[in-house]
Amino acid sequence: MRTPQMHLTMQLVGGTGIEPGAWRRPGVAADGYVNVDAAVRAAKAAERGKFDAVFFADTPAVVDDLSTRSPSWAPLEPVVVLTALARETERIGLVATSSTTFNHAYNVARQFRALDLVSGGRIGWNAVTTGRPQAALNYGAEVPSRGERYAIAEEFIASVMALWGSWPEGALLLDTENGRFADAERIQPVMVRGRHMFSRGPLGLPPSPQGQPVVFQAGGGGNGLALAGLYANGVYNSPFDIPSGAAHWQAVRRAAQAYGRDPDHMTVFNGIVTSVGSTEGEALQRRRELDELGDLESRVQYLGVQIGVPLDMGDLDKPVHKDLLRDAYAHPGDPRAPLALRLAKEGWTVRDVIAHGIIQYHPVAVGAPEQIADMLQHWFESGVGGGFTITPDAADGVEDFVDHVVPILQKRGLFRTEYEGTTLRDHLGIPYQNGLPAAHPA
Missing domain, CATH: 3.20.20.30 (Luciferase-like domain)
Structure with a gap:
């Protein structure tokens, strides 16, 4: 068949x-x-x-x-x-x-x-x-x-x-x-x-x-x-x-x-x-570069709203602090928020969480x-x-x-x-x- x-x-x-x-x-x-x-x-x-x-x-x-x-x-x-x-x-x-x-x-x-x-x-x-x-x-x-x-x-x-x-x-x-x-x-x-x-x-x-x-x-x-x-x-x-x-x-x-x-x-x-x-790392780097060419600051702020914690550009290349993660939650009105929270809890930097495409309207296939x-x-x-x-x-x-x-x-x-x-x-x-x-x- x-x-x-x-x-x-x-x-x-x-x-x-x-x-x-x-x-x-x-x-x-x-x-x-x-x-x-x-x-x-x-x-x-x-x-x-x-x-x-x-x-x-x-x-x-x-x-x-x-x-x-x-x-x-x-x-x-x-x-x-x-x-x-x-x-x-x-x-x-x-x-x-x-x-x-x-x-x-x-x-x-x-x-x-x-x-x-x-x-x-x-x-x-x-x-x-x-x-x-x-x-x-x-x-x-x-x-x-x-x-x-x-x-x-x-x-x-x-x-x-x-x-x-x-x-x-x-x-x-x-x-x-x-x-x-x-x-x-x-x-x-x-x-x-x-x-x-x-x-x-x-x-x-x-x-x-x-x-x-x-x-x-x-x-x-x-x-x-x-x-x-x-x-x-x-x-x-x-x-x-x-x-x-x-x-x-x-x-x-x-x-x-x-x-x-x-x-x-x-x-x-x-x-x-x-x-x-050619690799997942190369695909993530491609997205990092595209994020830099856009309005990255607004994306950082948006991620903060998705997981319920305050974020700014000073946090860009660091994982979300563990004290903040204790109170973090997935915004119930955003279907992308659970993925954003999971990536943050896995220890990715703020830049890399965003690079996974958690701001996009569609699911993002990166890799x-x-x-x-x-x-x-x-x-x-x-x-x-x-x-x-x-x-x-x-x-x-x-x-x-x-x-x-x-x-x-x-x-x-x-x-x-x-x-x-x-x-x-x-x-x-x-x-x-x-x-x-x-x-x-x-």
């Missing part, structure tokens, strides 16, 4: 890496967030590694302190970047975020259908709501309540899918001999109408080889699960440990089943930050290639959903992972050695789709 294989996407944060100081690292293009050539190099490396897709998150606002760091979530407009990557790559999937809160369904349907055609059926749309006040101000609007944002999102995604389905497969004839361009009777308005959305249609573009883009979803809680169950085939998740990741995976499966969809056509991609070295492969295999075999979003600490970490970790996963039979199809749906093992799911309530 064939060993189950994991799915991998590569997240390219801001063109330079997820660590705040990554843009300053030697060998990283400091202008990576506006340098499309840097994005092309990373995507080609991920394609060489046979990744399912590369993924670009996006927020339609500047939310970083630009005086000290490259913008993480507002790089080059993702649709523009994906267009460039579609022409520079051949097989890898291309996924980007586009907001359901500050957009129009017809525009998104048209943009992502066009991308899907340009790429030969390799596009994914990460449909997310936007709750940042900075983004609302950019659109001269107010932030809807969470419930309202998800109500809008449900109608928005349904509208986009209905518009994609308004041009059915086979309606494009291109019959030059008889002068028949398309079967116009099959290309009809959809007249999608809800409390928040209205669009007449039809869309003026035919399906791609995969039908329509794959829908991804990244929101949490009951509202996010409902959207995933209704529409998504890919779900981005950010668990900090295996039990929460496994619980989310089961919740996603139940949500799909509740709407009459096949849960085996769902993949959860769990975010993992990677710092690869030699074998160690990182071991971690991914352990999570994968523990039932967290079949996939991972690999987020390198800095842009030069893309090739480190592709060249040193992927071959180990391949040797263990845990990851493909070649693409078996040409579309993103092929890579994910999901069927052709063009229009709303057959089981959709509408």
